[in-house]
Amino acid sequence: MKSRVLSGVQPTGNLHIGNYLGAIKNWVRIQHDYESIFCIVDLHAITVYQPPEELRSKILEIAGLFIASGIDPKHSAMVVQSTVHGHAELSWLLTCVTPIGWLERMTQYKAKSQAQETIGDGLLQYPVLMAADILIYQAGIVPVGDDQAQHLELARDIAQRFNSLYGDTFVMPATSLPLVGARVMGLDDPTKKMSKSAAGAGHAVALLDEPGVIRKKIMRATTDSQPAVDFAHLGEGVVNLLSIFQGFSGWSQSRMEAHFAGMRYGDLKKQVAEMVVSHLEPLQQRYREITSDPAYLAGVLREGAERVSPIADATVRLVKQRMGLYTP
Numbered sequence: 100m101k102s103r104v105l106s107g108v109q110p111t112g113n114l115h116i117g118n119y120l121g122a123i124k125n126w127v128r129i130q131h132d133y134e135s136i137f138c139i140v141d142l143h144a145i146t147v148y149q150p151p152e153e154l155r156s157k158i159l160e161i162a163g164l165f166i167a168s169g170i171d172p173k174h175s176a177m178v179v180q181s182t183v184h185g186h187a188e189l190s191w192l193l194t195c196v197t198p199i200g201w202l203e204r205m206t207q208y209k210a211k212s213q214a215q216e217t218i219g220d221g222l223l224q225y226p227v228l229m230a231a232d233i234l235i236y237q238a239g240i241v242p243v244g245d246d247q248a249q250h251l252e253l254a255r256d257i258a259q260r261f262n263s264l265y266g267d268t269f270v271m272p273a274t275s276l277p278l279v280g281a282r283v284m285g286l287d288d289p290t291k292k293m294s295k296s297a298a299g300a301g302h303a304v305a306l307l308d309e310p311g312v313i314r315k316k317i318m319r320a321t322t323d324s325q326p327a328v329d330f331a332h333l334g335e336g337v338v339n340l341l342s343i344f345q346g347f348s349g350w351s352q353s354r355m356e357a358h359f360a361g362m363r364y365g366d367l368k369k370q371v372a373e374m375v376v377s378h379l380e381p382l383q384q385r386y387r388e389i390t391s392d393p394a395y396l397a398g399v400l401r402e403g404a405e406r407v408s409p410i411a412d413a414t415v416r417l418v419k420q421r422m423g424l425y426t427p
Contacts, residue, residue, distance in 0.1 A: 104129070105238035107138030107180070110157035111149065112295025113305035114164050116375060117283035120346035121244060127169035135175035136236055136407055137165060142180050142187060142228060146221035162396055164306055167386035177403040180232065185411035190224070190231040192418050196261050197227050206249060230254035235411045237270040244282070246292065265421040281346040286320040289335040307383060310376045317372040318365075328359045328367055337364070344371045347378045 106126060108118065126137060139161050144154060158179055165177055180186050202208065202223050233241050233254045243251055251272060258269040283293045285302045293303045301319050308316070323334025333341070345355055359367060389396060419426050 101132070101134045102239045103136065103236055104133040104240040104242065105136045105138065105233060105236050106242050107140045107232065108161055109140050109144045109295075110154060110161050111144050113303070113307065114161060115283075115293055115295060115303040115305050116343065116346075116379075117293030117303065118295070119168065119306060120281040120283055120343070122242065123165070123168045123170075124346075125242065126175075130171060130175045133240065136178060136238070137170060137175055138178045138180050138232060140180045140229075140232065143225060146219060146225050159390070159393075159396055160307075162400055163386050163390045164382075166389050166396075166399065167382050168306075172399040172403065176406045177399055178407055179400050179404065182400070182404040183235075183408055183411050185235050185408075185415040186228070186231055189235050189411075189415050189418060190228040192415075192422065193231055193234070193257055193261065194224060194227050196264060197230075197257055199223075201253060201256065202226060205253070207246075226250045226253045227257065230257045233272050234258055234269045235414045236407065237410070237414060238272055239270055241272045244292075261418075265418075268417060268421055281342050283343060283346070284335065284339040286316055286339070289321055289339040304375060306379060307386065308379070310380065313376050313379065314372040317375065318368050320368060322364045322368075325364075327361050327363045330356050330360055337367070340367060340371050344374050347374050 106122065108114070108122075114123075126135070129135075139158055141154065141158055144157075162177060162179075166172060170177060205226055208223060208225070229247075229250050230253060233251075234257070241251055241254075255271055258271055262268055285291050285293050285297060285299070286304070287299045287301045291297075295303070297303060301316050304313050304316055317340070320340060321336040322340070323336055325332065325334065325337075328337060328341075341355060341359065344350070345352075350358075362370075416426055
């Protein structure tokens with residue numbers, strides 16, 4: 100029996116090449132090796148206000164980009180989180196066994212709460228909902244980036260606490276972070292990870308950016324004070340550009356060094372831009388074909404929810420039974 104793998108993306112901002120190289124490309128590669136569930140986590144998105152029509156549009160956009168990137172909906176369940184009611188129900192049940200101190204120590208909560216005048220309770224409870232997303236499907240493998248490692252560890256802590264209180268109920272998700280690809284940094288600031296929420300126009304290359312926009316952004320990318328690529332003294336911006344090229348091309352390190360050593364930064368940027376454009380253009384064409392048929396996309400999401408709902412329902416029912424709740 101194949102292990103179950105689960106991962107997801109919030110339907111906010113624009114999916115970019117960091118999301119693709121760091122996660123989606125690897126999901127595509129490994130999806131047939133596991134029982135795969137890929138979730139569009141819209142309940143997480145509303146921990147901060149989202150314009151309703153924009154949120155609905157982004158949910159469909161991300162679903163289309165998943166398929167265009169190579170996620171096979173005939174094999175992998177593609178699910179909108181809010182359409183499987185057990186996510187929210189299990190989140191409440193787990194909230195009741197999660198000490199508030201565990202949540203207040205989360206680094207993302209601390210950072211985001213300091214940046215907001217008014218803090219919704221959803222921001223504090225966000226990690227419990229993430230734990231519910233994982234535990235409801237009894238997922239053994241959860242490929243996340245290192246910025247989510249603390250949340251994954253909390254999911255394990257919550258599962259362990261529940262199991263100790265009520266008996267073995269949840270599969271413990273792996274603590275390692277498998278199947279995570281390149282860590283792509285911001286083009287404007289290569290010391291910070293490329294982000295969907297960053298405001299700078301030159302920060303990220305979105306998967307749906309037009310070729311001219313992609314070239315413009317990459318040509319303006321931050322490098323360093325050196326004139327050309329020196330593998331013995333690479334600045335962070337140059338490392339980032341080389342990583343992007345290698346992520347799309349699949350070249351070995353020796354081939355990278357043989358090709359780019361001594362290359363001036365202007366030429367490096369041109370080659371990176373063309374590599375990105377050559378990979379995104381066919382993806383964008385597939386996306387346009389997929390989204391031209393709204394009924395197809397709606398069917399994929401409906402079938403995904405129908406496929407995983409029995410798993411989710413069984414987990415919620417078991418949890419309620421273990422806790423002594425009424426389950427007719």
